[in-house]
Amino acid sequence: MKNKIDIQSLIRPNVAKMIPYSSARDEFKDFDSEMIFLDANENPFETNVNRYPDPQQRKLKEILSKQKNIPVNQILLGNGSDEVLDLIFRAFCEPTKDNVITLPPTYGMYGVLANLNDVENREVLLDADFQPVLDEISRTADARTKILFICSPNNPTGNLIASDCILKLLKTFNGLVVIDEAYIDFANAESWISRLDEFPNLIVTQTLSKAYGLAGIRLGICYASAEIISVLNKIKPPYNINILTQQSAIGQFQHTERIKKNIRSIIAEKKRLLKAIVQVNFIEKIFSTEANFILIKVDDAEKRYAQLLKNGIVVRERSSQPRCENTLRITIGTKTENTELINILKTLNK
Numbered sequence: 001m002k003n004k005i006d007i008q009s010l011i012r013p014n015v016a017k018m019i020p021y022s023s024a025r026d027e028f029k030d031f032d033s034e035m036i037f038l039d040a041n042e043n044p045f046e047t048n049v050n051r052y053p054d055p056q057q058r059k060l061k062e063i064l065s066k067q068k069n070i071p072v073n074q075i076l077l078g079n080g081s082d083e084v085l086d087l088i089f090r091a092f093c094e095p096t097k098d099n100v101i102t103l104p105p106t107y108g109m110y111g112v113l114a115n116l117n118d119v120e121n122r123e124v125l126l127d128a129d130f131q132p133v134l135d136e137i138s139r140t141a142d143a144r145t146k147i148l149f150i151c152s153p154n155n156p157t158g159n160l161i162a163s164d165c166i167l168k169l170l171k172t173f174n175g176l177v178v179i180d181e182a183y184i185d186f187a188n189a190e191s192w193i194s195r196l197d198e199f200p201n202l203i204v205t206q207t208l209s210k211a212y213g214l215a216g217i218r219l220g221i222c223y224a225s226a227e228i229i230s231v232l233n234k235i236k237p238p239y240n241i242n243i244l245t246q247q248s249a250i251g252q253f254q255h256t257e258r259i260k261k262n263i264r265s266i267i268a269e270k271k272r273l274l275k276a277i278v279q280v281n282f283i284e285k286i287f288s289t290e291a292n293f294i295l296i297k298v299d300d301a302e303k304r305y306a307q308l309l310k311n312g313i314v315v316r317e318r319s320s321q322p323r324c325e326n327t328l329r330i331t332i333g334t335k336t337e338n339t340e341l342i343n344i345l346k347t348l349n350k
């Protein structure tokens with residue numbers, strides 16, 4: 001049973017009609033050729049970055065395409081996945097008219113972007129196990145619901161969203177289903193990118209900010225049907241991925257073994273930390289996690305946050321999120337950092 005969704009009918013009318021900006025580098029594409037480039041008002045004197053970057057990031061996308069086994073025309077890159085998410089809002093949601101569904105407790109950026117784009121954010125709380133409530137989602141959706149955001153593994157709770165839940169949503173939801181996989185490389189689960197051909201309404205976002213250790217270069221990745229990617233391509237800023245970012249991402253992709261090793265080390269450290277903090281009696285609950293962080297429920301989050309801060313450790317208090325009263329989110333650090341954290345937690349353990 002394939003979701004017979006018509007993507008064209010979901011696009012904002014002005015976006016569907018608009019003619020995209022055509023940059024100099026769009027019009028003459030053979031970027032590496034030995035031509036004299038007098039077409040983009042660039043400065044001819046060499047600084048390594050005096051030329052505009054490739055607006056389609058072809059080299060980088062070809063590497064990704066091979067690694068992930070996804071055609072280049074099903075990949076879009078953004079200045080962080082935050083830009084990718086914003087582009088999705090702008091391509092599909094008519095301000096003041098359309099709405100989206102988010103599933104708190106979850107990543108705060110979906111709500112911020114909804115606000116920014118003047119799009120109603122309909123929140124359907126996850127259940128006590130941090131899983132979506134399907135009938136509540138279908139009751140909340142209406143003809144103007146364009147997007148459902150699912151974060152898996154979820155931030156700040158750390159758990160994966162059950163794949164049978166996601167499957168049902170992909171089959172029945174009458175809009176786009178965005179699965180934010182920022183933490184997928186830490187999880188014991190397959191990415192949904194392998195199912196793109198089955199679900200025309202599926203968008204998967206990933207990022208180099210977490211498992212790849214490149215938060216500073218700002219590179220987010222969006223995988224979807226060629227149809228959806230072409231809409232996003234049409235509205236993206238022409239030169240949204242700068243040359244330095246493209247170069248360092250290409251460089252980092254040469255070191256896949258090192259990246260995998262670091263991921264394994266973070267996972268091993270997470271296990272060690274989880275084991276060590278069982279003995280800390282002010283920690284009331286440790287939530288199960290498939291990400292590079294843990295969420296814990298403590299007796300008094302504000303107090304414990306302040307104590308850790310006093311001891312030089314900054315964690316994130318997440319108590320303001322629904323179902324997360326008195327919780328702290330702790331990122332897995334290096335071995336030394338985690339040992340320091342464990343020691344401090346033990347001294348506070350009175």
Ligand SMILES: *Cc1c(COP(=O)(O)O)cnc(C)c1O
Nearest residue numbers: 080081082107155182207209220
């Ligand atoms: C960290 C994070 C991101 C990453 O965003 P970038 O803009 O790519 O750095 C995206 N989604 C979630 C849920 C995150 O926690």
